[in-house]
Amino acid sequence: xxxxxxxxxxxxxxxxxxxxxxxxxxxxxxxxxxxxxxxxxxxxxxxxxxxxxxxxxxxxxxxxxxxxxxxxxxxxxxxxxxxxxxxxxxxxxxxxxxxxxxxxxxxxxxxxxxxxxxxxxxxxxxxxxxxxxxxxxxxxxxxxxxxxxxxxxxxxxxxxxxxxxxxxxxxxxxxxxxxxxxxxxxxxxxxxxxxxxxxxxxxxxxxxxxxxxxxxxxxxxxxxxxxxxxxxxxxxxxxxxxxxxxxxxxxxxxxxxxxxxxxxxxxxxxxxxxxxxxxxxxxxxxxxxxxxxxxxxxxxxxxxxxxxxxxxxxxxxxxxxxxxxxxxxxxxxxxxxxxxxxxxxxxxxxxxxxxxxxxxxxxxxxxxxxxxxxxxxxxxxxxxxxxxxxxxxxxxxxxxxxxxxxxxxxxxxxxxxxxxxxxxxxx
Amino acid sequence: xxxxxxxxxxxxxxxxxxxxxxxxxxxxxxxxxxxxxxxxxxxxxxxxxxxxxxxxxxxxxxxxxxxxxxxxxxxxxxxxxxxxxxxxxxxxxxxxxxxxxxxxxxxxxxxxxxxxxxxxxxxxxxxxxxxxxxxxxxxxxxxxxxxxxxxxxxxxxxxxxxxxxxxxxxxxxxxxxxxxxxxxxxxxxxxxxxxxx
Numbered sequence: 001x002x003x004x005x006x007x008x009x010x011x012x013x014x015x016x017x018x019x020x021x022x023x024x025x026x027x028x029x030x031x032x033x034x035x036x037x038x039x040x041x042x043x044x045x046x047x048x049x050x051x052x053x054x055x056x057x058x059x060x061x062x063x064x065x066x067x068x069x070x071x072x073x074x075x076x077x078x079x080x081x082x083x084x085x086x087x088x089x090x091x092x093x094x095x096x097x098x099x100x101x102x103x104x105x106x107x108x109x110x111x112x113x114x115x116x117x118x119x120x121x122x123x124x125x126x127x128x129x130x131x132x133x134x135x136x137x138x139x140x141x142x143x144x145x146x147x148x149x150x151x152x153x154x155x156x157x158x159x160x161x162x163x164x165x166x167x168x169x170x171x172x173x174x175x176x177x178x179x180x181x182x183x184x185x186x187x188x189x190x191x192x193x194x195x196x197x198x199x200x201x202x203x204x205x206x207x208x209x210x211x212x213x214x215x216x217x218x219x220x221x222x223x224x225x226x227x228x229x230x231x232x233x234x235x236x237x238x239x240x241x242x243x244x245x246x247x248x249x250x251x252x253x254x255x256x257x258x259x260x261x262x263x264x265x266x267x268x269x270x271x272x273x274x275x276x277x278x279x280x281x282x283x284x285x286x287x288x289x290x291x292x293x294x295x296x297x298x299x300x301x302x303x304x305x306x307x308x309x310x311x312x313x314x315x316x317x318x319x320x321x322x323x324x325x326x327x328x329x330x331x332x333x334x335x336x337x338x339x340x341x342x343x344x345x346x347x348x349x350x351x352x353x354x355x356x357x358x359x360x361x362x363x364x365x366x367x368x369x370x371x372x373x374x375x376x377x378x379x380x381x382x383x384x385x386x387x388x389x390x391x392x393x394x395x396x397x398x399x400x401x402x403x404x405x406x407x408x409x410x411x412x413x414x415x416x417x418x419x420x421x422x423x424x425x426x427x
Numbered sequence: 428x429x430x431x432x433x434x435x436x437x438x439x440x441x442x443x444x445x446x447x448x449x450x451x452x453x454x455x456x457x458x459x460x461x462x463x464x465x466x467x468x469x470x471x472x473x474x475x476x477x478x479x480x481x482x483x484x485x486x487x488x489x490x491x492x493x494x495x496x497x498x499x500x501x502x503x504x505x506x507x508x509x510x511x512x513x514x515x516x517x518x519x520x521x522x523x524x525x526x527x528x529x530x531x532x533x534x535x536x537x538x539x540x541x542x543x544x545x546x547x548x549x550x551x552x553x554x555x556x557x558x559x560x561x562x563x564x565x566x567x568x569x570x571x572x573x574x575x576x577x578x579x580x581x582x583x584x585x586x587x588x589x590x591x592x593x594x595x596x597x598x599x600x601x602x603x604x605x606x607x608x609x610x611x612x613x614x615x616x617x618x619x620x621x622x623x624x
Contacts, residue, residue, distance in 0.1 A: 059573060
């Protein structure tokens with residue numbers, strides 16, 4: 001037989017008629033035999049009856065359906081009606097005042113017509129839009145282009161638009177010059193394959209290019225199979241031949257790197273980038289002879305004017321340059337050993353599509369120490385807001401100041417992260 | 428039942444008034460009881476219930492989980508009632524809550540002034556007893572005793588499982604039994620029983 005406690009738990013559901021057949025039989029059997037529970041059941045029933053009775057007058061007496069259905073269709077209409085009635089009733093207005101009320105609407109209509117007119121009158125060349133990044137300003141010999149590696153190649157003509165992601169291939173004894181937003185001049189020698197990822201990023205598969213990068217403080221990058229070149233406004237030549245990349249700087253400074261090391265190259269210097277080389281050595285060269293081929297290529301005057309009219313006036317996609325942090329690593333005038341760099345940032349709301357970052361660490365005299373890469377996925381993870389970069393091999397010692405340069409690579413995505421604090425962790 | 432709700436919601440969104448009427452029919456008791464729970468003392472339950480359904484009709488295209496129409500409607504009912512109370516705050520502050528305001532009916536007259544007073548007192552006690560319950564229990568109790576909804580209907584409206592409702596009403600019933608034990612001691616038997624006999 002069920003215990004009184006068990007039966008007591010069933011009492012409410014019993015009174016409410018919500019017990020299963022079997023539970024009800026158990027309950028009723030128990031109550032017949034147990035006077036205590038019988039009294040309890042009586043009391044409980046009484047209480048429920050009292051509640052029902054107390055509420056009986058407050059109960060919903062009729063269905064709400066007809067009234068609600070009646071109000072449904074005219075719901076919106078009714079509101080509008082009330083509003084117009086109120087407007088008319090409260091303010092007796094002259095015809096002019098009533099006309100004046102239409103002014104905002106009229107302005108909207110005029111603006112709309114204007115917008116439609118402008119869009120329809122806009123130069124055709126702007127049509128497919130924002131991915132146009134420059135113009136071909138010189139073309140000689142066999143030059144072909146395509147959007148994808150597999151696509152059929154099309155012959156290039158002067159004054160053609162250059163689009164994001166377009167590839168160019170120059171044949172023997174040919175030359176090509178592209179003027180990109182910036183303005184950046186890009187000259188391409190014969191037997192060269194180059195891809196324009198966007199107006200600030202060029203990828204050279206093989207051959208030789210010369211760049212004069214627009215000096216607007218934004219990042220410009222050239223990728224080659226054996227290394228990367230990062231520029232903040234300068235003129236230089238990149239040549240990719242026989243498994244190595246040769247970078248020659250004409251003006252300004254560029255930063256070159258392979259997968260192991262990085263260094264800055266000054267005007268008149270030349271550096272070879274080879275995979276697996278941990279020390280990048282610069283040598284003095286006669287720049288004039290190195291870039292003689294490029295000087296022969298001059299822009300078509302009409303094409304240049306076309307570029308200035310069509311592209312230069314447009315803003316290009318803004319890629320902010322590096323973020324630089326200076327971390328002091330000495331205390332009481334004595335340099336302390338550093339075992340890692342600690343980067344902190346403010347997490348954002350974007351779920352993915354973050355750009356990765358290259359971290360370049362140099363010493364007091366801007367001599368390169370080491371570099372590291374943080375993947376974009378690190379920033380997509382909202383639980384982390386800090387990253388520790390350990391020094392390779394052994395801790396850095398004898399350095400008073402660390403210059404830490406953080407440069408977006410834009411390989412994985414476009415979303416940038418702003419770093420809030422960079423510190424050095426000692427031993 | 429939830430499946431049917433989904434069908435009715437879909438048809439209502441397409442402008443089928445009859446389908447919406449079915450939903451109103453199905454949920455009017457629950458919505459009315461919810462409105463009563465919030466603002467019943469001011470005689471506004473029916474107005475609020477109507478307003479709730481009109482609000483729901485307007486918002487229906489924005490309902491994402493169509494199989495959870497009940498809990499969604501409950502949220503709208505709560506919000507509508509809260510808005511109503513806020514709008515009428517000034518007015519109701521000076522108003523006597525029901526049932527003292529109720530006009531004297533023939534029955535009241537027959538019972539005499541004493542009977543009427545007793546009824547008011549009883550009503551007050553019941554309201555206080557319900558107010559003293561844990562917050563989670565109050566709405567299910569009102570749904571059960573005001574409109575006599577089944578456990579299943581209550582669960583479909585509040586979004587809690589039937590087992591949870593069973594537990595809630597059991598605990599509430601136990602507490603109410605103790606609090607209201609002496610409600611009818613002077614009378615011996617409630618009139619409800621008399622009527623049934």
